[in-house]
Amino acid sequence: MTWFSSPDDASSRLHGAGYLADAATATTTFLAGALEKPLLIEGPAGVGKTELAKAVARATGADLIRLQCYEGLDEARALYEWNYKKQLLRIQASSGDEGWSETHDDIFTDEFLLSRPLLTAIRRDEPTVLLIDEVDKTDVEVEGLLLEVLSDFQVTIPELGTVAATRRPFVVLTSNATRELSEAVKRRCLYLHLDYPDAAREREIVTSQVPGLDDAVAGQLVDVVARLRELELKKAPSIAESVDWARTLIALEIDDLDEAAVRQTLGVVLKHASDHARAVKELRLASR
The missing domain is CATH 1.10.8 (Helicase, Ruva Protein; domain 3)
Structure with a gap:
């Protein structure tokens, strides 16, 4: 999918979606789609960082998936976790003749997987805008998870193997700059600083x-x-x-x-x- 055909196209379509983008914002938004690179947006609260991601989704007809970051966010809330209650019920319902290996293979399938925003965005075939909002509020450890996702747009689930994106989402990370993000994360992104408009x-x-x-x-x-x-x-x-x-x-x-x-x-x-x-x-x- 071609997100925008040019910076002017990005500006025009974002304007049609209710977002007035200046030249730098329109150009960087276009490049994020054309180069299939995540877009890191920094700036004070309330300057339109999150709204830009929403406007890209509206302008392109893509679905928006949002990961709201906060202190204490972990892999289970960002990526995936197993439905342990459903797995336990399956184990209890299995016959005594069924071996553990068969039961193990049965309970670690998509049926028992609870997909969180990052994995959901990677697995979608439809055009998707992935908004990782206020990434500076997460712990440093979460950045390691983001590095894997943003590097190759794939995730390794030990029980299922590696899940790679068939269609890369348009990724927007926002930060209020309350802490410095790692150079490794920044290196994988295009950068845009938004300030209050004139x-x-x-x-x-x-x-x-x-x-x-x-x-x-x-x-x-x-x-x-x-x-x-x-x-x-x-x-x-x-x-x-x-x-x-x-x-x-x-x-x-x-x-x-x-x-x-x-x-x-x-x-x-x-x-x-x-x-x-x-x-x-x-x-x-x-x-x-």
């Missing part, structure tokens, strides 16, 4: 997602969000929260984002009390 692009994103938003209000919103991101906050507003704020203004029929409107709706974009207090102080909003 004012013009964020305004374009917001207005495309919220068509009824007045242009002047969109400009005010983007300006306030940019000022908020310059503050030392626990959680800076994401692009998705900018869009939510725009939808909030539409719902409240606010046609001027003045100090009163900002104060009234600030909870849509700031989710910590300390951030709210800092914003009120730094933006010199009346605290009443």
Whole structure:
């Protein structure tokens, strides 16, 4: 499958899927498909890393399989595990005349295999986007598993042998850069760094997602969000929260984002009390 025919094609089709990609993002996305290499995307939370993988799936008609990473994630949750309860029932139901070797061969088959995201993506014949989300939250040991998968797109199951991909998935790894990933993982990937967009692009994103938003209000919103991101906050507003704020203004029929409107709706974009207090102080909003 040819995921995208060119960077321009990637840009156009991603735009049609609701994702406004700049030139670097469109080019790297095209190359990830053309070279069949995983795409590692780093950047702060809320800049559209996960959304890019979803947009690729929407734009190409592929199914999305997501592995959400977290501390303590192990092979059984990422790759596969055996259905031990079902195996035990099979053993108990086997006749006394049946030897252990026959029973052993019987219970280590696909029928008793619980396929997790990595193995599921490798075994699929249909176009698939594999999203390995927030890979920096996993333990270092999990990277060894990812190396095997990302190197040859195959997995070895001792009881069944080696399972190789017949159709390579489009792989996207996202990271908030809370820890440095190994050079071995990075070497196998194309790299893309996403940051918060500039004012013009964020305004374009917001207005495309919220068509009824007045242009002047969109400009005010983007300006306030940019000022908020310059503050030392626990959680800076994401692009998705900018869009939510725009939808909030539409719902409240606010046609001027003045100090009163900002104060009234600030909870849509700031989710910590300390951030709210800092914003009120730094933006010199009346605290009443």
